[in-house]
Amino acid sequence: MATLARLQARLPGLREECFRRNRSVDEHRKKEYKAAVKIQSWFRGCRVRAYIRYLNNMIIIIQKWWRGYQGRRYFRKMVETAYFIMKMNFYNEMAVRIQKRWRGYYVRKYTHNYYALKKYLEAISVNNEIVRKELNEYAEMKEKEKKKKDLEKKEKEKEHQARKMHYLLSTEQIAGIYNSPFSKSPDPMELLLRKSKPLSHSQQPAKNHLICELCDWSNCTRSPTFPAAQPLPPIGRQKPQGPFRDTAEVLRQRYKPLEPTLRVAASINSLEKAREEIKREEWRNRVHDNEFLPFSSYHKNEKYDPSIHRSGKYGQETYGVKHFREVQPKKWIADKDFQTVLPSIVLFERFGKTYSRTGQIV
Amino acid sequence: MSQRQVLQGVMALLRPLLLDVVPTIQQTAALALGRLANYNDELAEAVVKGDILPQLVCSLSEQNRFYKKAAAFVLRAVGKHSPQLAQAIVQCGALETLVICLEDFDPGVKEAAAWALGYIARHNSELSQAVVDAGAVPLLVLCIQEPEIALKRIAASTLSDISKHSPELAQTVVDAGAIAHLAQMILNPDAKLKRQVLSALSQIAKHSVDLAELVVEAEIFPVVLTCLKDSDEYVKKNGATLTREIAKHTPELSQLIVNAGGVAAVIDCIGSCRGTVRLPGIMMLGYVAAHSENLSMAVIVSKGIPPLCTCLIEENEDHIKAAAAWALGQVGRHTPEHARAVAVANVLPTLLSMYMDTHSSEDLQVKAKKALKNILQKCTYLPALEPLLHDAPPNILKHIVGQFSKVLPHDSKARRLFVTTGGLKKVQEIKAEPGSLLQEYINTINNCYPEEIVRYYSPGYSEILLERVENYHPVL
Numbered sequence: 001m002a003t004l005a006r007l008q009a010r011l012p013g014l015r016e017e018c019f020r021r022n023r024s025v026d027e028h029r030k031k032e033y034k035a036a037v038k039i040q041s042w043f044r045g046c047r048v049r050a051y052i053r054y055l056n057n058m059i060i061i062i063q064k065w066w067r068g069y070q071g072r073r074y075f076r077k078m079v080e081t082a083y084f085i086m087k088m089n090f091y092n093e094m095a096v097r098i099q100k101r102w103r104g105y106y107v108r109k110y111t112h113n114y115y116a117l118k119k120y121l122e123a124i125s126v127n128n129e130i131v132r133k134e135l136n137e138y139a140e141m142k143e144k145e146k147k148k149k150d151l152e153k154k155e156k157e158k159e160h161q162a163r164k165m166h167y168l169l170s171t172e173q174i175a176g177i178y179n180s181p182f183s184k185s186p187d188p189m190e191l192l193l194r195k196s197k198p199l200s201h202s203q204q205p206a207k208n209h210l211i212c213e214l215c216d217w218s219n220c221t222r223s224p225t226f227p228a229a230q231p232l233p234p235i236g237r238q239k240p241q242g243p244f245r246d247t248a249e250v251l252r253q254r255y256k257p258l259e260p261t262l263r264v265a266a267s268i269n270s271l272e273k274a275r276e277e278i279k280r281e282e283w284r285n286r287v288h289d290n291e292f293l294p295f296s297s298y299h300k301n302e303k304y305d306p307s308i309h310r311s312g313k314y315g316q317e318t319y320g321v322k323h324f325r326e327v328q329p330k331k332w333i334a335d336k337d338f339q340t341v342l343p344s345i346v347l348f349e350r351f352g353k354t355y356s357r358t359g360q361i362v
Numbered sequence: 363m364s365q366r367q368v369l370q371g372v373m374a375l376l377r378p379l380l381l382d383v384v385p386t387i388q389q390t391a392a393l394a395l396g397r398l399a400n401y402n403d404e405l406a407e408a409v410v411k412g413d414i415l416p417q418l419v420c421s422l423s424e425q426n427r428f429y430k431k432a433a434a435f436v437l438r439a440v441g442k443h444s445p446q447l448a449q450a451i452v453q454c455g456a457l458e459t460l461v462i463c464l465e466d467f468d469p470g471v472k473e474a475a476a477w478a479l480g481y482i483a484r485h486n487s488e489l490s491q492a493v494v495d496a497g498a499v500p501l502l503v504l505c506i507q508e509p510e511i512a513l514k515r516i517a518a519s520t521l522s523d524i525s526k527h528s529p530e531l532a533q534t535v536v537d538a539g540a541i542a543h544l545a546q547m548i549l550n551p552d553a554k555l556k557r558q559v560l561s562a563l564s565q566i567a568k569h570s571v572d573l574a575e576l577v578v579e580a581e582i583f584p585v586v587l588t589c590l591k592d593s594d595e596y597v598k599k600n601g602a603t604l605t606r607e608i609a610k611h612t613p614e615l616s617q618l619i620v621n622a623g624g625v626a627a628v629i630d631c632i633g634s635c636r637g638t639v640r641l642p643g644i645m646m647l648g649y650v651a652a653h654s655e656n657l658s659m660a661v662i663v664s665k666g667i668p669p670l671c672t673c674l675i676e677e678n679e680d681h682i683k684a685a686a687a688w689a690l691g692q693v694g695r696h697t698p699e700h701a702r703a704v705a706v707a708n709v710l711p712t713l714l715s716m717y718m719d720t721h722s723s724e725d726l727q728v729k730a731k732k733a734l735k736n737i738l739q740k741c742t743y744l745p746a747l748e749p750l751l752h753d754a755p756p757n758i759l760k761h762i763v764g765q766f767s768k769v770l771p772h773d774s775k776a777r778r779l780f781v782t783t784g785g786l787k788k789v790q791e792i793k794a795e796p797g798s799l800l801q802e803y804i805n806t807i808n809n810c811y812p813e814e815i816v817r818y819y820s821p822g823y824s825e826i827l828l829e830r831v832e833n834y835h836p837v838l
Contacts, residue, residue: 117656121663124620128664131587131623132630139591146593261386266426268385274467342575342614345656 120345162192163199369405372398373412380417385426392418392432396439403443410440410447415454422459427468434463434474438481445485452482452489457496464501469510476505476513480520487527494524494531499538506543514547515555522562529569536566536576545580553594560589560600568607574615578608583619587627598631599639606646613653620657625650625664632669640673641682648689655696662693662703671709674716684726687713691733698742705746710734714750714758731758738762742769744776751788760800763789767806777810781819786811790820 007014108114170176170190178190239247267273283289319326379391395414399406409415418433425433437456441448451457456478463475479498483490498520505517521540525532540562547559563582567574582604589601605624609616619625625647632643647666651658661667667690674686690713694704704710716722717730738761741747747762754762766785770777780786789807794800808816817823 117659120656121659124625124660125663127621127623128626131584131626135587135591135627135630138588139593142591142593266428268426271426342578342618345617 158192159196160199162189162196166193166196166198169193366404366408369408370412373408373414377412377414377417380414380421385429388421388425389428389432392429392436396432396435398439399436400439400442403447406440406443406447409436410450415440415451415456419454419456419459422456423462427466427471430463430466430468430471431474434460434471434478438474438478441478442481442484445489448482448485448489452492457482457492457498461496461498461501464498464505469508469513472505472508473510473513473516476502476516476520480516480523483520484523487531490524490527490531494534499524499535499540503538503540503543506540506547511550511552511555514550515552515558518544518547518555518558518562522558522565525562526565526568529573532566532569532573536573541566541577541580545577545582545585548582548585548589553592553597556589556592556597557594557600560586560597560604564600564604564607567604571611571615574608574611577604578615578618583622583624587622587624590627590631595635595639598635599642602628602631602642602646606642606649609646610649613657616650616653616657620650620660625661625666629664629666629669632673637677638679638682640677641685644670644673644682644685644689648685648692651689652692655700658693658696658700662700667693667704667707667709671707671712674709674712680723680726683716684723684729687716687726687730687733691729691736694733695736695740698740701737701741702743704737705741705743708746710737710741710746711749711753713737714754717758718753718755734758735761738765741765744769744779748783748785751785756800759792760803763792763800763803763807767803770807770810781811781815786815787819790816 168176168178170179170186175181176190176193178187178193180187244250376391376395379387380395382388382391395409399409415437418436422430422433437451437460441451460475460479463471464479466472466475479493479502483493502517502521506514506521508514508517521535521544525535544559544563547555550556550559563577567577586601586604589597590605592598592601605619605628609619609624628643628646632640632647635643647661647670651661651666670686670690670693674683674690677683677686690704690709694701713730713734717727717734719727722730735758738747738758742765744766747765750762751759766780766789770780786807789804792800792804794804
C-alpha cells in the first residue's frame with residue numbers, strides 16, 4: 001500500500017512529467033516527423049532512381065541488340081540489291097555485245113544487202129531494156145500505120161484526080177498530055193486514066209461534110225451553106241424546034257435539089273417529140289405507175305405487199321437481202337480478207353522494224 | 363472612144379433580134395454575139411453590160427438545139443476572158459441552164475455546154491466550186507463515156523480544169539467515178555483526146571498522196587509509158603507531167619514507177635524532145651532521185667545522166683536549165699558513188715560556169731550553186747575536181763579544197779597526180795583567213811607533203827631563193 005500511496009503521490013508529478021514529456025516530444029514531433037519524411041523520401045528517391053538507372057541500362061542493351069539486328073538485315077538487303085544490279089549490268093553488257101554483232105550481221109546480210117541491191121539494179125536495167133524495146137516497137141508500129149494511112153490517102157487522091165480528069169485520056173489520033181509520042185512508054189498517070197471510070201457530079205462526097213461538121217459546128221465558124229451543084233445538060237441533043245426554053249435551064253429548074261433552110265432542117269417541135277419519146281420509154285420501162293409519195297401518214301394504212309421473190313412459201317431468201325455473194329467459210333484458208341498493198345521491195349522496208357522492244361532496261 | 367460607141371450600138375441592135383419570132387434570126391443573132399465576144403474582152407464586157415445574158419439564159423431552156431449551141435457559144439466566149447466576166451455569168455444563173463444542156467441528146471449541145479463550163483471553171487477555185495455545186499461533175503463523167511470524140515475531149519478538159527484548183531474539188535471529181543473512165547481512154551488513138559485525159563489525171567494526182575494512189579490503182583502503168591512514145595509532143599509532155607505528179611509524193615510511188623520501167627521511158631522521152639516539152643520529164647527524174655539513194659542509183663543505172671547533161675548544155679531557156687541543174691544535184695548528193703557518176707559525165711564545170719555567169723537568172727544561179735555544193739560535198743573523184751580549182755569562187759573553193767584534204771592523206775598516187783597537174787601550186791596561191799575552215803583544209807593538204815615541195819610551190823619562192831643567193835658569201 002505504501003507503494004501505492006507513494007505512486008499516488010508521485011502521480012500528479014508523474015502526470016505533469018508525462019504531459020511535459022509528451023508536450024516536448026509533441027513539439028519536436030512535427031519537426032522530427034517532417035525530417036523523417038524528408039530522409040525517407042530522399043532515400044526512396046535514391047532507390048527508385050537507382051532502379052530506373054538499372055532499367056535504363058537494360059533497355060539500352062536490348063535496344064542496342066535490336067538495332068544491330070535491324071541494321072544487319074538492312075545491310076544484307078542492300079548487299080543483295082547491289083549484287084543484283086552488278087549482275088544485271090554485266091548481263092546487259094554481254095547482251096549488248098551479242099546484239100551488236102547480230103544486228104550488224106543482220107543488217108549487212110538482209111536489210112542493206114549489197115548483193116541484193118546489185119541484183120535489183122541489174123533487174124532494173126534489164127526491165128528498162130525490155131520496156132525500151134517494147135516502146136520502140138510500139139512507136140515503129142505507129143509510124144508504119146501512119147505511113148500506110150498517108151499512102152492510102154495519096155492513092156485515093158490520085159485516083160480521084162484521075163477520075164475528074166478522065167477527059168485527058170489520049171485517043172488514037174490525038175495523044176494526050178501524059179502520053180507524049182516522044183517518050184517510050186506512057187506516063188503512070190496515063191495508065192491511071194485508062195483504068196478509071198469517069199466521075200459523075202451528081203453524087204457529092206458526103207463524108208467530108210460529116211468530118212468537118214463536128215469541129216465547125218462547135219467553133220461556129222462555118223455558116224450554114226447550101227449545096228450548089230449544077231447538073232450538065234445532056235450531050236448531043238438537038239435543040240427542039242419551037243418556042244421552047246433552053247433545055248439546060250428547064251432541067252435545072254426541074255431537078256433543083258431541095259435546099260432546106262436551117263429552120264426546116266430540124267422540125268420545130270423536135271424537142272417536144274423527143275420529150276414524148278422519153279416519156280413513152282419511161283412509161284414502158286416502169287414497174288408500176290404509183291407515184292412516189294413522201295413518207296407521211298398517208299402510208300399508215302397501206303399494207304406492205306412483198307414481191308414474189310421475197311414472199312415465197314419457203315421463207316425469205318437471204319440471198320439478195322442479207323448477203324450478195326456466195327461465201328463458203330469452210331473453204332477459206334485464213335480468216336483475214338485480201339489487202340491491197342502497193343508492190344514494193346519488201347527487203348528494204350524491214351530496216352528499223354525487226355525487233356521487239358522488251359530488251360529495254362529498267 | 364468611137365469603138366465603144368460602135369460596140370454599144372451593135373449590142374443595142376443585136377439585142378432585140380434575140381427576141382425575134384423567126385428562130386433562124388434568133389440563132390444567127392446569138393451566133394453573131396458569140397463571135398463578137400470571142401474576139402476580145404472589151405466586146406465581151408459590152409455583152410455583159412448590155413444585159414443580154416439573162417435573156418440568153420431564159421431562152422436557153424426552151425429553144426431548139428441550134429439556138430442552144432449558139433447561146434452556149436456566147437457564154438463560153440464571154441467567160442473565157444477574165445474571172446470577173448465569168449463571175450457575171452455565174453451570177454445571172456447560167457450554170458443551172460448549162461447543166462441542163464449537158465443532159466441534152468444532141469452531142470453538139472453537150473459539147474458547147476461542157477466547153478462553156480470548162481472556161482468558167484478555169485479561172486479560180488470559187489468559180490470551180492460554183493460549177494461543181496451546180497451538179498456538173500456526174501454529167502461530165504457521163505459525157506466522157508459518149509462515143510463522139512470531140513465531146514470526150516471537151517469533157518476531159520473541163521474535168522481537168524475543175525480538179526486543178528484544190529484537193530476537195532479533185533476529190534469530188536474522183537467520187538463521181540471519173541478515174542476509171544479516164545484511165546480507159548488513155549488507149550484511144552486520138553492525140554488531142556490523150557492530151558486532155560493525161561492532163562486531167564495529172565491535175566487529180568498532184569494534190570495528195572491518196573489521190574495519187576487512187577490514180578495509180580486504176581492500172582495506168584505501164585500503159586502511160588506508151589504515151590511517152592507518142593508522135594504528138596504535148597501527149598508526151600502531159601504523160602511526163604502525170605508521172606511527175608505521181609512520183610513526187612512518196613518513195614513507194616516512185617519505186618512503183620521505177621519497177622514498171624517508167625524511168626527508162628521518161629529518159630527516152632527527154633532525149634527525143636526539145637524545149638519546154640522536156641521540163642516535166644526532167645523534174646520527174648529529179649523527184650525520183652531525191653527520195654532515196656537506191657532510187658537515185660536506179661536513175662543512174664538507167665542511163666539518166668547523159669540526157670540531163672545534154673539538157674543543161676543545149677537548152678536556151680533558163681528555167682529548163684535550172685530544173686536540169688536541180689535534178690543533177692538530187693542524183694549526185696547521196697553517196698560518193700553517186701557523186702562520182704555525176705562527176706564522170708563532166709558536168710561540174712558546166713554547173714560552175716552557169717553559177718558564175720552574170721546573164722543567167724537568179725533562180726538558175728541559186729539552183730546551180732546548190733547542186734554544185736551538194737555534189738561536191740560527196741565527190742571523191744579527184745580528176746573531175748581538178749579543173750574546178752582554177753575557176754571557182756571562194757565559197758565553192760572551200761568545198762573543193764575540203765574534199766582534197768579528205769582524200770589526199772590516204773592515197774599516195776592521188777598525191778603525186780595532184781602535184782603534177784599543178785593543183786598543189788594553185789592551193790598555195792589561195793589566200794585564206796587564218797582560222798577559217800579553208801585555212802585548215804590547206805594546212806591538212808600541206809601536211810601531206812614534205813616541207814621542200816610545199817616551199818617550192820609557194821608563191822614568191824624564186825624571190826626567196828634569189829635573196830639567199832644575194833646574201834651568200836662564197837667560201838674561198
